[in-house]
Amino acid sequence: MSEPRKEKCIWCAGDDGALTTVEVPVDTEIPAGEPRLEEVAVHPRHRSEARDYCFEAARYVKRDFFIVIGMPVLVAAAIPLGQLLAGPGGSERAWSIGIIGSLLALNGAYVIRFPHAYTPRRMSLLIGGLKRGRQIVRLGGVAGTLFGLAVLALAFA
Numbered sequence: 001m002s003e004p005r006k007e008k009c010i011w012c013a014g015d016d017g018a019l020t021t022v023e024v025p026v027d028t029e030i031p032a033g034e035p036r037l038e039e040v041a042v043h044p045r046h047r048s049e050a051r052d053y054c055f056e057a058a059r060y061v062k063r064d065f066f067i068v069i070g071m072p073v074l075v076a077a078a079i080p081l082g083q084l085l086a087g088p089g090g091s092e093r094a095w096s097i098g099i100i101g102s103l104l105a106l107n108g109a110y111v112i113r114f115p116h117a118y119t120p121r122r123m124s125l126l127i128g129g130l131k132r133g134r135q136i137v138r139l140g141g142v143a144g145t146l147f148g149l150a151v152l153a154l155a156f157a
């Protein structure tokens with residue numbers, strides 16, 4: 001009982017109307033690797049958006065990777081850094097919490113600005129289009145930013 005799989009637009013996941021193809025990097029290897037280009041189905045009206053989004057993710061893959069790796073390292077460094085910045089008589093705890101909150105908020109803001117997908121085809125299939133996937137990644141960024149700000153507020157509590 002298998003129905004013939006109908007091609008869906010990678011951007012909106014719609015299968016209405018005429019679809020064309022666009023060549024985009026799929027499954028970009030992290031951290032490096034040449035992006036592998038593949039043809040995917042897309043509405044003509046979504047072609048340039050889908051293309052720009054996929055190529056941007058491939059272009060920033062290294063930077064994004066270092067930020068993802070670097071963030072926990074910086075968070076771990078927040079404790080000795082807090083001790084250093086607090087100085088004698090200062091609150092190490094407040095400084096450390098403040099640094100961690102700031103980092104989480106910045107990380108969230110980065111994700112809002114660069115809501116990338118490295119496996120756009122997979123993301124599109126799973127979530128129902130890259131457009132929706134990008135919104136979900138952005139929502140994650142908003143949640144991360146709010147969480148970071150809440151942690152930051154603890155530093156002043």
Ligand SMILES: [Zn+2]
Pocket residue numbers: 009010011012013014042043046
């Ligand atoms: Zn579409």
